[in-house]
């Protein structure tokens with residue numbers, strides 16, 4: 424079975440992204456390309472990264488009216504990413520239309536509550552309650568909209584997986600026990616996230632900022 428570790432190559436520098444991908448490709452199951460990479464390198468950059476031969480997770484976190492999101496996803500269809508992201512807070516119709524617009528083989532997953540937010544951040548945008556409750560509610564909405572799964576933190580994935588056994592669960596914000604959290608607030612270790620039911624783990628800086636990305640990816644993989 425291929426590794427469930429996806430490396431987030433968050434850089435505008437295509438050569439750097441390629442170099443890290445080549446160094447870690449034996450220890451990861453896929454490559455996540457997000458806004459930072461896409462804004463700088465666009466579709467041509469994604470195509471170039473796809474030549475490495477690993478599945479591509481295109482993380483552009485669409486959040487707009489249903490028509491706009493569906494048309495944006497249609498425009499990306501030729502890239503046939505393995506996974507793409509939308510925001511669950513865009514609502515049911517947006518999620519339904521996103522799924523309908525995506526290539527058949529692409530998993531559409533909805534970000535619930537960003538792992539960089541805690542309860543007090545939610546309060547400051549007018550959402551009472553803790554992240555857990557919001558993840559559960561949004562996961563339920565995502566499931567009923569017919570998409571493939573959600574993105575949540577390792578702290579919520581156990582309950583989400585229990586409520587949606589067939590769902591696909593992406594867990595970012597994972598850190599080795601001694602890793603710096605940085606801007607992430609709901610952090611767990613890679614092993615704990617997998618044990619709790621994560622389908623795949625997304626790890627960026629602990630690999631990409633390491634002196635030896637290959638060794639860092641290998642060390643994380645060894646804990647899984």
Ligand SMILES: O=C(O)c1cc(=O)[nH]c(=O)n1[C@@H]1O[C@H](COP(=O)(O)O)[C@@H](O)[C@H]1O
Pocket residue numbers: 431433457482484508534536537538539574575595596597605607625626627628629
């Ligand atoms: O959708 C995501 O992948 C995502 C959702 C979320 O709630 N939190 C989150 O960190 N991410 C992404 O996961 C990656 C985490 O990177 P590191 O914090 O460097 O490991 C980044 O590319 C984020 O954009």
